[in-house]
């Protein structure tokens with residue numbers, strides 16, 4: 001019998017698959033790791049388990065406690081899923097720009113959400129940050145994971161993502177590419193792969209143009225979940241050999257190509273990471289194997305990256321589209 005006891009037992013052990021079409025003309029092997037196959041749909045399930053385990057162990061989270069975090073995305077889903085299975089409540093604070101679908105997925109898992117105005121400064125008492133700090137202080141038994149500074153984020157990738165990649169490639173991986181948001185994925189996975197390979201694996205970050213990791217100041221970009229305007233404690237820049245900056249236009253065009261040509265429906269930060277990997281692969285040969293981590297699936301972006309009107313409204317006209325009935329009938 002092959003039966004998981006609870007949904008949490010299905011977190012991690014995600015597969016690697018080789019790219020064939022978007023790698024045309026390159027000789028290096030490019031493999032992608034599909035984190036959307038985690039039960040909550042992203043790599044963030046991994047950090048949620050580890051952060052909650054550590055908080056229980058350290059006495060920060062007691063039976064019946066409440067998890068409070070400012071998050072609108074994948075971390076919220078991961079935390080809500082683990083919290084629900086362990087009997088904790090969740091309160092997520094999100095800015096009002098977050099769409100209804102993203103709010104609904106959090107409430108579907110049983111989380112409470114508090115919506116704050118986007119148009120106020122971080123120090124304003126109504127801001128995303130101020131409200132979550134206040135709730136974490138005032139709700140009895142509250143625990144704030146603080147994913148940008150919690151060491152258990154990178155540790156979860158050091159203990160699971162890195163070893164999975166090493167095992168599944170039989171130690172043949174030569175390069176690892178991941179987008180940088182909190183920095184937890186690249187720091188933990190990269191550290192493990194460097195250690196286990198005697199420093200032979202090269203670690204490459206992918207970053208939206210304008211973000212601090214690739215030398216910017218935090219200029220706005222549209223790709224979600226990656227890039228920052230500050231340096232989080234979860235990121236250790238000494239692990240990373242190189243950071244490649246990718247434009248929104250290139251990230252989104254590749255995100256569409258992955259769905260259209262490889263059958264892989266993923267989010268914009270995945271497209272961004274693949275663009276960075278292909279740029280690195282231009283200088284590599286048949287002896288090289290690049291593993292690219294794809295953090296989440298594309299269903300959360302159907303109204304944006306996969307919507308022609310939305311793409312055009314931001315001037316992204318070079319996005320590949322599928323065939324039309326008219327040209328099939330020609």
Ligand code: PMP
Pocket residue numbers: 073074075179180181182183184185186224225226267269270295296
């Ligand atoms: N892509 C997406 C869609 C994400 O939600 C995140 C997490 N913020 C990342 C990439 C980056 O992962 P990390 O925080 O581990 O750097």
